[in-house]
Every structure is written in C-alpha cells, then in structure tokens.
Amino acid sequence: MVPFRKMHGLGNDFVVLDAREGSVLDARRADLPITPARAATIADRRRGIGCDQVIVMEPGGDGADVFMRIRNPDGSEAGACGNATRCIASLVAEEGGKDRVVVRTVAGDLPVERLPGNLWRADLGPARLGWREVPLAREADTLHLPIGAGPVSDPAACSMGNPHATFFVPELDALDLGAIGPALEHDPIFPQRANIGFVQVLGPEHIRLAVWERGAGLTLACGSGACAALVNAARRSLTGRRAAVSLPGGDLEIEWREDGHVLMTGPVSTAFTGAIDLEAYPA
Numbered sequence: 443m444v445p446f447r448k449m450h451g452l453g454n455d456f457v458v459l460d461a462r463e464g465s466v467l468d469a470r471r472a473d474l475p476i477t478p479a480r481a482a483t484i485a486d487r488r489r490g491i492g493c494d495q496v497i498v499m500e501p502g503g504d505g506a507d508v509f510m511r512i513r514n515p516d517g518s519e520a521g522a523c524g525n526a527t528r529c530i531a532s533l534v535a536e537e538g539g540k541d542r543v544v545v546r547t548v549a550g551d552l553p554v555e556r557l558p559g560n561l562w563r564a565d566l567g568p569a570r571l572g573w574r575e576v577p578l579a580r581e582a583d584t585l586h587l588p589i590g591a592g593p594v595s596d597p598a599a600c601s602m603g604n605p606h607a608t609f610f611v612p613e614l615d616a617l618d619l620g621a622i623g624p625a626l627e628h629d630p631i632f633p634q635r636a637n638i639g640f641v642q643v644l645g646p647e648h649i650r651l652a653v654w655e656r657g658a659g660l661t662l663a664c665g666s667g668a669c670a671a672l673v674n675a676a677r678r679s680l681t682g683r684r685a686a687v688s689l690p691g692g693d694l695e696i697e698w699r700e701d702g703h704v705l706m707t708g709p710v711s712t713a714f715t716g717a718i719d720l721e722a723y724p725a
C-alpha cells in the first residue's frame with residue numbers, strides 16, 4: 443500500500459505522494475512509477491481519490507529541500523502550482539522543524555516561509571513577460587493578445603513557470619466559464635495550451651479571479667493564476683503591484699516585487715490521509 447495525503451489550498455486540492463529516498467515510492471524504484479495514466483486515474487473523482495493535481499515529492503538535490511512534480515488530471519505535467527507549493531513546503535518544514543524551505547520545480551527553486559496563523563509566503567519566481575516565455579506560437583504583444591471567445595477578448599499573457607492568459611471583465615458572475623474555457627485553453631496561439639484567468643477589478647488593491655485551469659478545468663483557486671492575474675493587471679495599470687486576489691475558494695495576497703519576482707501568501711490545509719494499492723491504478 444502507498445500512503446498519500448489529501449491537501450488543498452483554498453479548495454484547490456491535491457493528492458500528495460512521496461517518492462523520496464526510503465519511501466514506498468522511492469523514485470529509484472522503477473516498479474511503481476506515477477505515470478501520466480496512473481496520475482490521471484488517481485485524480486479521477488469517481489475512479490480514484492479525486493483531485494485537481496497529483497503532486498509527487500521527489501528528492502530535492504543540492505540547494506532544495508524537495509522536488510515537486512506536478513501532474514494535472516489529464517496526466518500533463520505542469521511547471522508551476524502555487525497552491526501546492528505552499529502545501530509541500532509546509533510538509534517539509536514540519537519534517538525538518540524549519541520555517542523556511544526551498545521547493546524545486548522544473549521551472550525553478552521556490553523559497554517558501556512560514557508566517558503566523560497557518561499562512562505561507564512563496565516566492566514563485568519572476569513573471570516571464572516575453573512572447574517566447576509564455577510561450578506563444580508566434581510573436582505578439584503579450585499585453586494585448588488578439589484572441590477571444592464569447593463575450594471576452596483582448597487578454598494579457600505571462601508565465602509563472604506555466605502559461606497564463608488573463609481576461610478583464612466587468613462582471614465575473616455574468617460569464618459561463620465552462621462554455622468559453624476549453625476553447626481558450628486550446629487556442630492555437632498557445633502551443634502548450636494555457637491557464638485562463640478571468641478578472642473583475644474591484645479596486646487598485648483588490649481583484650476577483652476565476653480560473654479555467656489547463657488540464658484541470660474550473661478550480662476553486664489557482665495560485666500561479668493569481669500571480670499572473672496581478673502581474674497582468676498591474677501591467678495594464680488596473681492595480682498596483684500588490685493586491686488581495688479573491689478566488690471562489692478564498693483570498694490570496696499577491697505582490698509583484700520590484701525585482702520581478704511574485705510573492706504569494708495563503709493558507710494550507712490537510713483534509714485526510716490514506717493509502718492506496720497502486721497496482722490497482724493502470725500505469
């Protein structure tokens with residue numbers, strides 16, 4: 443049996459598996475790999491445990507406390523997951539009795555620190571603003587992309603280690619995100635698809651955000667999406683460089699630092715722990 447921990451950040455939920463040295467899933471063992479197919483079944487809310495992302499902890503290597511592998515329910519690997527970054531950081535901080543840890547991802551090393559009141563602040567690294575960094579399929583102004591669907595158009599785009607487009611709308615509740623999300627996620631301008639954020643600006647330090655996530659669909663919260671939304675709002679002078687981002691699952695505090703790095707502060711929760719027979723999940 444393989445132990446797992448069911449965690450979430452503002453309702454953006456994860457199944458966390460441990461493949462570090464000495465764990466049942468020790469990454470050096472080839473017999474129980476978390477393949478894309480296996481991750482997809484684990485994430486399935488009927489055939490598996492169910493979650494927005496499957497997170498596998500692997501050895502961090504020099505300079506990092508842990509490596510975080512991120513898989514969406516469709517099996518695709520992602521370069522960033524803000525809410526899971528806080529969750530994984532809290533686990534390794536607890537293990538090591540530390541208040542500051544480094545979570546390594548394919549997109550870079552992310553320092554995370556514990557704050558009072560079950561809050562964690564993660565540096566999600568620099569916002570990448572160039573069209574090749576998003577990435578886009580062709581040269582375009584990342585502040586005004588020539589795409590749209592239904593009532594929305596003219597998004598801004600950036601990468602937080604994963605691709606994001608941000609649409610600015612007058613009233614979030616007037617949108618049918620399920621109807622327009624898939625077409626935008628798969629727009630040909632995004633060669634790696636994209637996470638699609640919809641923002642209603644409430645003031646210079648407060649925005650509402652809903653995200654249709656790449657490979658996952660509508661989630662209650664998206665940490666990297668909140669970072670991208672704040673950066674894109676600030677680039678358009680709709681907010682300052684720091685704002686509260688209100689998502690369906692709750693609020694994150696986001697700051698786009700003068701050095702380009704984006705800080706995200708928010709809570710961490712564990713819902714339950716359990717164990718699964720991984721052999722029952724097709725590789």
Ligand SMILES: N[C@H](CCC[C@H](N)C(=O)O)C(=O)O
Pocket residue numbers: 454494495512514519520521522523524525526604605637655656657658661663664665666667
């Ligand atoms: N669906 C995202 C990964 C998870 C991002 C989100 N859960 C977060 O908290 O940042 C992608 O494919 O880039």
